[in-house]
Each structure stands twice: as C-alpha cells, then as structure tokens.
Amino acid sequence: MTTQRKSLSGTTRRNETSRRAILAAAFELVQEVGYAKLSIEGIAARAGVGKQTIYRWWPSKGAVLFDAFLMLSEQPDSGESALPDTGDLEADLKAVLRATIDELNDPRYDEPMRALNTEITHDPALAALYAERLDGPMRELKKQRLRSAQRAGQLAEDLDLDVAVDMLWGPLLNRWLQRNGALTAEYVDNIVETALNGLRPRH
Amino acid sequence: MTTQRKSLSGTTRRNETSRRAILAAAFELVQEVGYAKLSIEGIAARAGVGKQTIYRWWPSKGAVLFDAFLMLSEQPDSGESALPDTGDLEADLKAVLRATIDELNDPRYDEPMRALNTEITHDPALAALYAERLDGPMRELKKQRLRSAQRAGQLAEDLDLDVAVDMLWGPLLNRWLQRNGALTAEYVDNIVETALNGLRPRH
Amino acid sequence: MTTQRKSLSGTTRRNETSRRAILAAAFELVQEVGYAKLSIEGIAARAGVGKQTIYRWWPSKGAVLFDAFLMLSEQPDSGESALPDTGDLEADLKAVLRATIDELNDPRYDEPMRALNTEITHDPALAALYAERLDGPMRELKKQRLRSAQRAGQLAEDLDLDVAVDMLWGPLLNRWLQRNGALTAEYVDNIVETALNGLRPRH
Amino acid sequence: MTTQRKSLSGTTRRNETSRRAILAAAFELVQEVGYAKLSIEGIAARAGVGKQTIYRWWPSKGAVLFDAFLMLSEQPDSGESALPDTGDLEADLKAVLRATIDELNDPRYDEPMRALNTEITHDPALAALYAERLDGPMRELKKQRLRSAQRAGQLAEDLDLDVAVDMLWGPLLNRWLQRNGALTAEYVDNIVETALNGLRPRH
DNA sequence: CTGTAATCGAGACGGTACGTCAGGTCTTACT
DNA sequence: AGTAAGACCTGACGTACCGTCTCGATTACAG
Numbered sequence: 001m002t003t004q005r006k007s008l009s010g011t012t013r014r015n016e017t018s019r020r021a022i023l024a025a026a027f028e029l030v031q032e033v034g035y036a037k038l039s040i041e042g043i044a045a046r047a048g049v050g051k052q053t054i055y056r057w058w059p060s061k062g063a064v065l066f067d068a069f070l071m072l073s074e075q076p077d078s079g080e081s082a083l084p085d086t087g088d089l090e091a092d093l094k095a096v097l098r099a100t101i102d103e104l105n106d107p108r109y110d111e112p113m114r115a116l117n118t119e120i121t122h123d124p125a126l127a128a129l130y131a132e133r134l135d136g137p138m139r140e141l142k143k144q145r146l147r148s149a150q151r152a153g154q155l156a157e158d159l160d161l162d163v164a165v166d167m168l169w170g171p172l173l174n175r176w177l178q179r180n181g182a183l184t185a186e187y188v189d190n191i192v193e194t195a196l197n198g199l200r201p202r203h
Numbered sequence: 204m205t206t207q208r209k210s211l212s213g214t215t216r217r218n219e220t221s222r223r224a225i226l227a228a229a230f231e232l233v234q235e236v237g238y239a240k241l242s243i244e245g246i247a248a249r250a251g252v253g254k255q256t257i258y259r260w261w262p263s264k265g266a267v268l269f270d271a272f273l274m275l276s277e278q279p280d281s282g283e284s285a286l287p288d289t290g291d292l293e294a295d296l297k298a299v300l301r302a303t304i305d306e307l308n309d310p311r312y313d314e315p316m317r318a319l320n321t322e323i324t325h326d327p328a329l330a331a332l333y334a335e336r337l338d339g340p341m342r343e344l345k346k347q348r349l350r351s352a353q354r355a356g357q358l359a360e361d362l363d364l365d366v367a368v369d370m371l372w373g374p375l376l377n378r379w380l381q382r383n384g385a386l387t388a389e390y391v392d393n394i395v396e397t398a399l400n401g402l403r404p405r406h
Numbered sequence: 407m408t409t410q411r412k413s414l415s416g417t418t419r420r421n422e423t424s425r426r427a428i429l430a431a432a433f434e435l436v437q438e439v440g441y442a443k444l445s446i447e448g449i450a451a452r453a454g455v456g457k458q459t460i461y462r463w464w465p466s467k468g469a470v471l472f473d474a475f476l477m478l479s480e481q482p483d484s485g486e487s488a489l490p491d492t493g494d495l496e497a498d499l500k501a502v503l504r505a506t507i508d509e510l511n512d513p514r515y516d517e518p519m520r521a522l523n524t525e526i527t528h529d530p531a532l533a534a535l536y537a538e539r540l541d542g543p544m545r546e547l548k549k550q551r552l553r554s555a556q557r558a559g560q561l562a563e564d565l566d567l568d569v570a571v572d573m574l575w576g577p578l579l580n581r582w583l584q585r586n587g588a589l590t591a592e593y594v595d596n597i598v599e600t601a602l603n604g605l606r607p608r609h
Numbered sequence: 610m611t612t613q614r615k616s617l618s619g620t621t622r623r624n625e626t627s628r629r630a631i632l633a634a635a636f637e638l639v640q641e642v643g644y645a646k647l648s649i650e651g652i653a654a655r656a657g658v659g660k661q662t663i664y665r666w667w668p669s670k671g672a673v674l675f676d677a678f679l680m681l682s683e684q685p686d687s688g689e690s691a692l693p694d695t696g697d698l699e700a701d702l703k704a705v706l707r708a709t710i711d712e713l714n715d716p717r718y719d720e721p722m723r724a725l726n727t728e729i730t731h732d733p734a735l736a737a738l739y740a741e742r743l744d745g746p747m748r749e750l751k752k753q754r755l756r757s758a759q760r761a762g763q764l765a766e767d768l769d770l771d772v773a774v775d776m777l778w779g780p781l782l783n784r785w786l787q788r789n790g791a792l793t794a795e796y797v798d799n800i801v802e803t804a805l806n807g808l809r810p811r812h
Numbered sequence: 813c814t815g816t817a818a819t820c821g822a823g824a825c826g827g828t829a830c831g832t833c834a835g836g837t838c839t840t841a842c843t
Numbered sequence: 844a845g846t847a848a849g850a851c852c853t854g855a856c857g858t859a860c861c862g863t864c865t866c867g868a869t870t871a872c873a874g
Contacts, residue, residue, distance in 0.1 A: 013818050013871070035325055041860055050821045055862065118321045120381055122238055127382035135383060156404045162384070163374070163393050164402050171366070171373035177380065178323055179330035180338060181365075190366050198401025199367050201359045216840070216850050244829055253852040258831065419845050441731055447834055456847040461836065524727045526787055528644055533788035541789060562810045568790075569780070569799050570808050577772070577779035583786065584729055585736035586744060587771075596772050604807025605755075605773050607765045622824050622866070650855055659826040664857065 014057070021047035022054060023068040027112055030065065035115035040064075062119030062126050069116055070133060083145040089154050092145065093168065093192045100169070101183040104176045117177060139165055167195050217260070224250040225257060226271040230315055233268065238318035243267075265322030265329050272319055273336055286348040292357045295348065296371065296395045303372070304386040307379045320380060342368055370398050420463070427453035428460060429474040433518055436471065441521035444471075468525030468532050475522055476539060489551040495560050498551065499574065499598045506575070507589040510582045523583060545571055573601050623666070630656040631663055632677040636721055639674065644724035649673075671728030671735050678725055679742055692754040698763050701754065702777065702801045709778070710792040713785045726786060748774055776804050 025046035030038050040061055044051045058064045084092050103109055120127045143161045150159060171191050175181045228249035233241050243264055247254045261267045287295050306312055323330045346364045353362060374394050378384045431452035436444050446467060450457045464470045490498050509515055526533045549567045556565060577597050581587045634655035639647050649670055653660045667673045693701050712718055729736045752770045759768060780800050784790045 013820095015820070015870095018820075039860060040862085044821095048821080050819095050823080051860095051862080052822090052864085053820065056819080114324050117380065118324065121317050121321065124382060130381070131383050135381070153404065155402050156400070159397065159402060160393055163390075163397050166374035166378060167370055167394065167397060167402070170375075170377040171369035173381075174373040174376050175369060177320065178333070178338070178376075179327060180334050187366075190363055191370065194362070194366050194370060194401075195398075196402050197359070198397075198403070198405075199358050199362060199370070199399050200401070201356065202401075202405075216848090218851070221851080242829060243831085247852095251852085253850095253854090254831080255833090255853090256851065259850075421845070424846075445834060446836085450847090454847080456849080457836080458838085458848090459846065462845085520730050523786065524730065527723050527727065530788060536787070537789050541787070559810065561808050562806070565803065565808060566799055569796075569803050572780035572784060573776055573800065573803060573808070576781075576783040577775035579787075580779040580782050581775060583726065584739070584744070584782075585733060586740050593772075596769055597776065600768070600772050600776060600807075601804075602808050603765070604803075604809070604811075605764050605768060605776070605805050606807070607762065608807075608811075622822090624825070627825075648855060649857085653826090657826080659824095659828095660857080661827090661859090662825065665824075 015053075018047070018049050018053055019057070020071075022049055022064065023071050025049075026064045027068040027072070030112045030115050031108060034111060035118060038065075038115065060119075060123070060126075062116075062123055065112070065115055065119060066126055066129065069112070073134060081141075083141050085145055085148055087152075089145075089149040090192060090196060093196075094189055096142075096145075097168065097172065097188040097192060098185055100172060101176075101185075101188055104172075105183055114177070142169075164195075168192065218256075221250070221252050221256055222260070223274070225252055225267065226274050228252075229267045230271040230275070233315045233318050234311060237314055238321060241268075241318065263322075263326070265319075265326055268315070268318055268322060269329055269332065272315070276337060286344050288348055288351055290355075292348075292352040293395060293399060296399075297392055299345075299348075300371065300375065300391040300395060301388055303375060304379075304388075304391055307375070308386055317380070345372075367398075371395065421459075424453065424455050424459055425463070426477075428455055428470065429477050431455075432470045433474040433478070436518045436521050437514060440517055441524060444521065446470075466525075466529070466532075468522075468529055471518070471521055471525060472532055472535065475518070479540060487547075489547050491551055491554055493558075495551075495555040496598060496602060499602075500595055502548075502551075503574065503578065503594040503598060504591055507578060507582075507591075507594055510578070511589055520583070548575075570601075574598065624662075627656070627658050627662055628666070629680070631658055631673065632680050635673045636677040636681070639721045639724050640717060643720055644727060647674075647724065669728075669732075671725075671732055674721070674724055674728060675735055675738065678721070682743060692750050694754055694757055696761075698754075698758040699801060699805060702805075703798055705751075705754075706777065706781065706797040706801060707794055709781060710785075710794075710797055713781075714792055723786070751778075773804075777801065 022043060025043045026038070029042055029046055033042070038061065040051060040054055043049075043064065044054055054064065058067065083096055086092055104113065116130075120130050139162075142165050146155060146159075146161050146164055149155045150157070150161070155164070168191065172183060172188070175187075176183055181187070225246060228246045229241070232245055232249055236245070241264060243254060243257055246252075246264075246267065247257055257267065261270065286299055289295055307316065319333075323333050342365075345368050349358060349362075349364050349367055352358045353360070353364070358367070371394065375386060375391070378390070379386055384390065428449060431449045432444070435448055435452055439448070444467065446457060446460055449455075449470065450460055460470065464473065489502055492498055510519065522536075526536050545568075548571050552561060552565075552567050552570055555561045556563070556567070561570070574597065578589060578594070581593070582589055587593070631652060634652045635647070638651055638655055642651070647670060649660060649663055652658075652673065653663055663673065667676065692705055695701055713722065725739075729739050748771075751774050755764060755768075755770050755773055758764045759766070759770070764773070777800065781792060781797070784796075785792055790796070
C-alpha cells in the first residue's frame with residue numbers, strides 16, 4: 001500500500017497515473033460486481049494496467065481497496081478539520097450521525113465500505129492501518145467535540161470518551177453491517193437521546 | 204439451506220449423515236484455514252462427500268456456514284431459555300456481556316463468527332434468515348430481561364428496548380469486528396454503567 | 407446386451423416396452439447429439455426410464471448402441487435373404503455397392519454407424535459380437551454371390567472370397583471412416599472395375 | 610493445434626518445453642489407459658502443466674492427439690523420402706504393406722492410432738488436417754511408387770492411382786479397425802497378389 | 813545526450829477452485 | 844422382482860483468477 005513508497009529518496013519511478021487508475025478501478029468495480037467478485041485481474045483490466053503493477057505495489061486485494069479509501073479521504077474537500085459545535089450537543093450529535101447514515105445509505109459507498117470492513121475483520125494488519133489512518137483521525141474529531149461538551153459540563157466528568165464514541169456510533173455501524181434494521185433519522189435521534197440520558201429513569 | 208428441505212412431505216431422500224458431516228466440516232475448516240481460504244471443495248473433501256451433494260442442498264458457501272451455526276444453536280444444551288434475572292440489572296447485564304465477549308474471544312468461534320458476519324453483510328437474504336433464526340430469538344431473550352427491569356422501574360418507561368439492546372451490544376460487536384480495541388471485562392463494565400447512567404452528568 | 411437375457415427359463419421379468427424405448431432413444435440421440443455427447447443419462451431421460459434399468463441389462467453405452475442396430479437389422483423388411491444375381495457380376499456388384507454408399511451417405515445412419523465403428527474399434531468383445539451377429543451374416547451373403555460367379559467361371563478358381571470381399575468393401579468403408587474423399591457412384595464403379603480386372607494391364 | 614501458432618511474427622510467448630511435454634504425455638497416456646479414459650486433466654498432470662495451457666493452444670483432446678502424431682512424423686529419422694523401388698513391384702508392395710501391419714500390430718501404436726482414427730471419424734475439421742498433414746504426404750509417396758511402375762508398363766495405363774492405393778491399403782485398415790481378422794503377412798501377400806491380378810481369371 | 817536500469821502493458825505459466833455434467837451404485841416407493 | 848426416480852460419491856469438464864514469470868517498449872536518471 002501507499003506506505004511502501006520509497007519515501008526517503010523521494011525518487012520512486014512509480015507511475016502516478018497507473019496508481020490512480022488502479023485505485024479508481026478498484027473502487028468502481030467493488031460497487032459494480034460486489035466484494036466477492038472483485039478480482040485483481042478485473043482491476044488491472046479496468047485500469048488498463050498489467051497485473052504485475054498491482055502486485056508490485058500492494059500486497060493484497062484489501063490493501064488496494066484500503067488505499068482507494070485513503071485517496072478519497074485525502075481529497076481537499078473532505079478535509080473536515082472539526083465537527084460542528086453550536087453549543088447544543090444533542091443537536092450537533094444528531095446532525096453528525098445523520099450525515100454518517102446518509103453516507104452508509106448511499107449506494108455509491110455501501111458496497112465499498114462493506115468490503116473494507118470485511119477486509120479489516122479478517123486482516124489484523126489492515127485493521128491497524130485503518131485505525132491509524134482513517135478511523136483514528138475521525139475518532140479524534142469526535143472526541144474533540146465531546147471533550148468540548150464535557151468542559152461545558154454537559155457530559156459526566158468521569159466519562160470515558162472512547163466508550164462514549166463507541167456507544168453513539170457502534171449501534172449504527174452494527175445495524176448497518178448486520179442489516180438488522182433500517183438506518184433512519186428517527187433511529188439516530190433515538191440513539192443520541194437514549195445515550196445522553198441513559199437507560200435508567202432520570203429522577 | 205435448511206429451509207429448502209421439503210418439510211411438508213417429510214420424505215426427502217436426503218442423507219442426514221452427509222448433512223451433518225458437511226456442516227461439521229465447514230465449521231472446522233473455517234477455524235483452521237480462515238474464511239478467505241474456505242472452499243466448497245475443501246468442505247466436501249473433509250466431509251467425505253461429493254461436491255454435488257453440497258451444491259444440491261445449499262446455494263452458497265455462506266449458506267453452509269450459516270446452517271452450521273444453526274445446527275450448533277439447536278443443540279439441546281445451548282437451549283438458553285432465559286437470561287439471568289437476579290433483580291440486580293447492572294450485575295446481570297455485566298455477566299451476560301462478559302459471557303458474550305468470552306465467546307467472541309474464544310479462538311474456536313472467532314474465525315467462524317467473523318465469516319458469518321461477512322456473509323451476512325454481503326448477502327441480504329442470508330441476513331434476513333439470520334435475523335429470523337439466530338439473532339431474533341437471542342434478541343428476544345435480551346429484551347425480556349430488560350422488560351422485566353422496566354416493569355420494576357429500573358429502566359425508563361418510554362425506553363425503546365431495541366435501541367437499548369443495540370446500545371449495549373453494538374459497541375462490543377463493533378469493536379470486535381473492526382478490531383479497534385480489546386474486549387475486556389473492564390470495557391464491558393464501562394459500557395454497561397455508561398449506558399445505564401447516560402453520558403450526561405446525573406444531577 | 408441382448409445375450410444377457412435369461413433365455414433358458416424364458417420367464418424374465420424384463421419389460422419389453424422399456425427395452426424398445428431405450429434402443430430407440432439411443433439411436434435417435436446419437437444422430438442428434440453425436441457420439442461424443444451420447445450419455446446413458448440422456449438415453450434414460452429420453453426413454454422415460456430409470457438409469458438402473460439400462461445398467462441392469464447392458465454393460466456399456468456401446469452395447470446399447472449395438473443392440474439398437476441389431477433391432478434395426480432384425481426388422482422383417484430388412485431381412486434380405488440374398489444379393490441380386492442377374493448373371494452380370496459387374497453390374498450386380500455395382501448395384502450392391504451403390505446401395506451401401508447410399509446408406510453410409512444417409513444422414514440418419516451416418517453418425518450412428520460411425521459411433522458403432524468407434525465402439526467396435528475400442529472393444530474387442532463388441533467386435534466379436536458384431537462379427538457374429540451383424541457383419542458375419544452380411545458377409546456370408548456377399549460371399550454367396552461371389553461363389554456363384556466363381557462357379558460360373560467369372561472369378562479366379564483359387565480366389566479367397568474373404569479377400570475379395572475386403573477388396574471390394576474395404577476401400578469404401580475406409581474412405582468413409584477417414585473422410586478422405588466423397589463416396590460417389592463413380593468411385594464405386596471404379597473400385598468394382600479395378601478390382602475385377604486387377605491393377606496390372608490385361609494383355 | 611500446431612497451425613494456431615502465430616508463425617508470421619515468430620514471437621509467440623509459447624513455451625516449447627511445455628508443448629513437447631503435453632504431446633508426449635498424451636501419446637503415452639493413450640497407450641496406457643486407452644482412448645476412452647484419456648482426459649485433458651490426466652495429460653496436464655502427467656506433463657506437469659496447468660490445464661489452461663492445454664486449453665490455450667488446442668481446441669480438443671483430439672487435436673492434442675493429432676499434434677502428438679504430427680510431432681512423431683516430423684522426427685528426422687522418420688523422414689521417409691520414398692518407398693523402395695527395386696523394380697519388382699509385387700515384392701516392393703508386399704514389403705511396404707508388411708511394414709504397415711507391423712506398425713498396426715505394435716502395441717505401442719495400436720491404441721494411439723485407433724484413437725486418432727476415432728477422432729478423425731467424428732471431426733471433419735481434424736479429418737481435413739489429417740488428410741493434409743499426415744495422410745496426404747504418405748499417399749503421395751505410395752502413388753509415386755505406383756506411377757513408376759505404371760511408366761514401366763507394370764500397371765494399367767488408365768489406372769486411377771488413388772483407387773489403387775485404396776484397394777491396397779483399404780482392406781488392411783478396415784480389417785484392423787473392425788477387428789475382423791488378424792493382420793498377417795499371408796493376408797497382406799494375398800491382398801497384393803489379388804489386387805494386382807484382379808478377381809477375374811487371367812485367361 | 814546517451815546508456816542503463818527500473819517500470820510499464822501484456823500475457824503465458826503452474827496451480828486451485830469454481831459450478832456443472834455424467835458415470836455407476838444404491839435406496840425408496842410403486843406396480 | 845422389476846421399475847422410475849433420484850440421491851450419492853467420484854472424477855472430469857472447461858472457466859476464472861491466483862501470484863509468478865518473462866517479454867519488448869517506454870522512461871527518467873546518471874554518467
């Protein structure tokens with residue numbers, strides 16, 4: 001994957017055009033034919049590239065797919081530096097989670113993201129990379145917003161922010177991956193409210 | 204899969220011995236070689252069965268795996284009729300969730316369950332079957348326990364029990380699938396406490 | 407094959423209807439799909455018969471085909487008791503050989519007869535049966551006609567009639583099997599004349 | 610088959626070692642297991658080659674077998690430039706025909722040649738190729754010898770040499786293919802003498 | 813400004829597994 | 844007991860991809 005680039009010298013002979021074509025082809029193909037039928041051979045053909053060029057730079061099908069996501073996330077427009085912070089935590093969280101489910105429900109991203117999750121679940125190395133490059137930065141933004149609320153006294157002082165993130169996003173992702181229920185705005189709102197207030201009765 | 208059996212007449216010529224051998228072989232193999240290298244050919248060989256016998260009764264590798272889980276869950280000893288109900292909701296939930304992570308951490312079940320999740324995520328039909336046969340009954344038990352607590356005034360009156368279940372188990376499953384963190388007893392306890400009390404400060 | 411019938415007791419339970427249906431189906435199928443794609447399964451399906459019924463009575467695909475030919479040859483109309491004998495040997499031979507090539511050129515018989523020859527060439531047991539039941543009787547008729555001519559002084563006294571038959575029919579059959587040349591009336595006439603007169607110049 | 614080779618450019622990437630191994634394996638296997646049980650899979654295994662390498666270059670089992678014969682016939686030692694011509698036609702023909710039956714009776718060639726004949730009889734395309742590459746050149750040699758005799762006045766002036774060749778070799782091949790009689794020197798001699806003199810009495 | 817060495821597209825290669833077809837045996841239920 | 848039906852184990856079919864390997868043809872660096 002990308003990290004294989006001989007970054008020290010900075011003088012790799014690598015063909016950037018081919019690299020982009022491969023990642024684009026992988027992303028398109030996984031949408032069209034699904035994860036199970038995605039093949040290196042298919043990617044190479046679609047990208048107009050020799051198979052060896054793929055094997056030279058990526059160790060596995062999953063690594064290509066991963067890099068394809070990395071490329072997407074590095075596009076300037078998606079460089080979200082922070083989550084919205086209007087002061088109204090509940091509203092902000094609902095807005096962010098709704099954006100999340102919009103993405104998960106988008107047919108363009110559905111298959112590719114499922115494929116990525118599949119690769120991660122079966123490949124610890126890829127999972128580590130995912131945690132470092134994609135999930136980690138995103139989680140940091142989420143925790144930032146929660147920390148801000150915590151400082152404002154809107155969240156419990158002893159709250160473990162990682163647990164909080166898991167409790168907000170975990171149910172969503174799980175429902176999406178296991179397909180046991182639609183991802184609707186109502187569901188999201190319900191999750192946010194219930195998470196904030198807790199299962200126990202207040203008072 | 205199982206539902207293909209001509210159950211009405213009850214007179215299929217199906218060989219029950221072969222069926223069991225296939226399901227057992229599938230379950231064992233997915234542990235040994237992993238999901239990616241699990242093959243119908245391998246299952247047939249291990250089960251001492253012709254490939255056609257598999258293709259005759261199951262539409263896909265995933266369907267076989269699914270039936271293997273079904274067979275496990277139908278074993279008399281695993282006929283869990285109810286979750287523990289000592290009156291102490293928090294303790295009961297912690298106990299149950301710890302049992303869950305013990306299973307997820309068990310190397311015998313790790314790979315097979317990841318494989319099952321992978322199949323479900325990529326096959327809506329299988330997902331529906333999973334919801335009906337495996338996840339559904341289990342979720343019902345969980346909701347029963349919560350309902351009991353709700354009646355006892357330990358849970359909010361207007362609480363959506365499905366959301367509650369998602370909020371307790373979702374974080375776990377997600378952490379397990381995405382491999383972003385160890386599934387420890389501390390984590391589980393933290394989840395239970397935080398879910399019950401909510402993210403907001405109490406008073 | 408037919409000889410398996412328990413002829414002594416005369417009280418086989420064998421179903422004559424099925425037998426006929428199988429032979430007919432075999433003969434038809436070999437025309438339609440060719441020898442290579444002729445299958446027991448196909449014959450059984452076409453004949454509306456269980457596979458076991460075929461395996462019970464015939465040892466091989468070739469044996470079925472052979473019996474199909476036997477059935478044809480035993481039809482009353484084809485019970486030719488003798489070859490034409492007008493006194494004009496050359497004319498009679500030409501007439502008979504032309505009838506032979508008409509049969510070989512007939513699309514209804516072409517594939518089945520090639521199939522039969524293939525089976526014979528690869529199965530000595532079948533070849534023996536063929537010699538006894540089909541080729542033998544026919545060859546006897548041919549030799550009868552030649553013997554008649556020999557007595558009339560039209561053929562050499564020391565002529566080996568088997569060799570004579572081979573020399574008249576062999577070239578034809580060989581050209582047909584190896585497909586190296588069309589089987590025309592001219593060719594047949596040429597063979598007859600050349601065989602009768604010999605390759606050497608007369609006088 | 611061979612003719613598929615892109616001979617013009619001369620730059621096929623074809624692996625000559627594999628090609629030879631395949632042809633040799635096919636020839637050996639057909640001897641050992643017989644034509645009916647000859648399989649592409651078996652050839653590939655014996656040759657230490659992937660199945661695709663066979664399917665890439667040959668359209669059928671028969672085509673492989675055919676090329677195997679072609680390879681044999683192209684070996685320098687078998688480059689028979691002419692048939693013996695001692696002036697004694699009868700003796701020369703007997704010698705040549707005896708050599709022919711020696712080959713047909715040779716267990717190393719028996720099965721392979723029957724297999725080749727089977728393929729030819731069921732595949733016109735292969736038959737054409739056979740006529741052009743193997744049978745044609747051989748037939749030309751035979752006709753050369755006969756033409757020489759014809760010029761010497763030993764054969765009828767108006768004799769059709771193709772018919773003559775058929776009449777000499779046809780009976781042999783037919784007897785061999787149909788297995789109705791042993792191929793002995795006596796039989797061969799009888800054929801030659803009878804063919805030369807004709808069936809009719811000489812004076 | 814010209815080797816020269818890495819990269820590229822292409823695709824052959826030895827393999828593994830696919831999903832299908834048929835072989836020959838066996839079992840079941842009907843006649 | 845014979846039969847139609849069809850499940851079963853086996854093994855071959857012909858195809859798709861795997862990951863490795865060569866083959867010229869670019870191509871960009873270094874001398």
